[in-house]
Amino acid sequence: MVLQDLGRRLNSALQSVSASSTIDEQALDAVLKTVCSALLESDVNVLLVKRTRERVKRQVLPQLEEIQHKQGTDHDAMAGNKAKQLIHKAIFDELVALVDPGDDAPPAFNPVKGKTQVIMMVGLQGAGKTTTCTKLATHYQRRGLKVALVCADTFRAGAFDQLKQNATRAKVPFFGSYTETDPVSISLQGVNKFRAERFDVIIVDTSGRHRQESELFDEMCQIQDAVEPDMTVLVLDGAIGQAAEAQSEAFKEASNFGAIIVTKLDGHAKGGGAISAVAATHTPIIFIGTGEHLHDLEKFAPRPFISKMLG
Numbered sequence: 001m002v003l004q005d006l007g008r009r010l011n012s013a014l015q016s017v018s019a020s021s022t023i024d025e026q027a028l029d030a031v032l033k034t035v036c037s038a039l040l041e042s043d044v045n046v047l048l049v050k051r052t053r054e055r056v057k058r059q060v061l062p063q064l065e066e067i068q069h070k071q072g073t074d075h076d077a078m079a080g081n082k083a084k085q086l087i088h089k090a091i092f093d094e095l096v097a098l099v100d101p102g103d104d105a106p107p108a109f110n111p112v113k114g115k116t117q118v119i120m121m122v123g124l125q126g127a128g129k130t131t132t133c134t135k136l137a138t139h140y141q142r143r144g145l146k147v148a149l150v151c152a153d154t155f156r157a158g159a160f161d162q163l164k165q166n167a168t169r170a171k172v173p174f175f176g177s178y179t180e181t182d183p184v185s186i187s188l189q190g191v192n193k194f195r196a197e198r199f200d201v202i203i204v205d206t207s208g209r210h211r212q213e214s215e216l217f218d219e220m221c222q223i224q225d226a227v228e229p230d231m232t233v234l235v236l237d238g239a240i241g242q243a244a245e246a247q248s249e250a251f252k253e254a255s256n257f258g259a260i261i262v263t264k265l266d267g268h269a270k271g272g273g274a275i276s277a278v279a280a281t282h283t284p285i286i287f288i289g290t291g292e293h294l295h296d297l298e299k300f301a302p303r304p305f306i307s308k309m310l311g
């Protein structure tokens with residue numbers, strides 16, 4: 001189920017609560033059944049869905065009983081409304097919790113003007129790294145920061161040309177090489193050059209592979225050791241589904257990335273896999289990619305995201 005459909009399904013489940021005349025445990029189970037099957041069909045990890053269901057029930061049931069107990073003395077309609085609000089809030093909060101790694105997760109990274117900060121992008125080939133690098137560069141540039149791009153992808157033929165084209169279109173200075181084959185050397189040269197020129201943000205685009213493999217992780221760690229990024233960002237394809245959890249865990253172990261950008265959430269992505277990656281790696285999503293164009297990047301925040309999804 002794609003993300004927009006998930007939103008519609010969740011919304012109609014919540015509306016069915018509002019329309020229902022009796023709010024009791026049975027009604028709560030019915031709405032949770034719809035919510036949970038919608039989440040599962042969107043590839044949210046089964047254990048997370050189970051946890052969501054249990055947490056909503058644990059939160060709602062005692063209060064629901066209390067409301068029902070009072071119902072004799074209270075106006076029925078008022079008690080009913082209270083119960084409906086309770087269920088709405090509990091489900092909304094748990095949906096937010098799915099995409100929120102919590103207060104003990106690393107804080108969102110905000111580059112500042114006047115000091116050089118290096119961002120390294122990692123992820124599998126095709127996830128959208130190169131596209132996202134330029135989007136991110138443009139985002140920071142529009143906020144007044146001096147930004148440059150470094151292409152450390154020597155694995156994929158045409159990677160440098162792609163970054164060069166994107167960077168030129170976005171008017172972002174870039175560094176790369178057609179002849180140098182060592183990604184560590186290129187990234188270091190690029191970062192050193194832009195550091196010396198006092199750029200605020202240097203974004204390093206690394207190469208991916210079609211699948212996780214030790215060669216990719218070795219290269220990633222070597223680049224990381226060389227350029228010492230202030231932030232490593234995992235770029236995750238929003239359409240990868242259930243594989244997202246294992247993939248993000250493997251990248252977390254190898255690179256200890258501090259933020260996630262989920263791409264392609266405009267298309268037919270189910271998105272649930274990416275949601276599971278947040279929980280699996282305890283790392284915040286900072287942006288989402290919503291198209292192929294330069295400005296198709298949205299800042300991510302859990303509450304507004306869920307509100308918008310529910311429409």
Ligand code: GDP
Pocket residue numbers: 123124125126127128129130131132208263264265266267288289290291292296
């Ligand atoms: P890389 O191999 O990780 O560097 O991936 P690329 O940046 O080359 O992106 C792979 C494909 O995904 C390209 O066709 C991009 O235009 C496309 N792409 C990247 N981000 C998005 C996005 O947010 N939405 C859509 N629809 N396509 C995207």
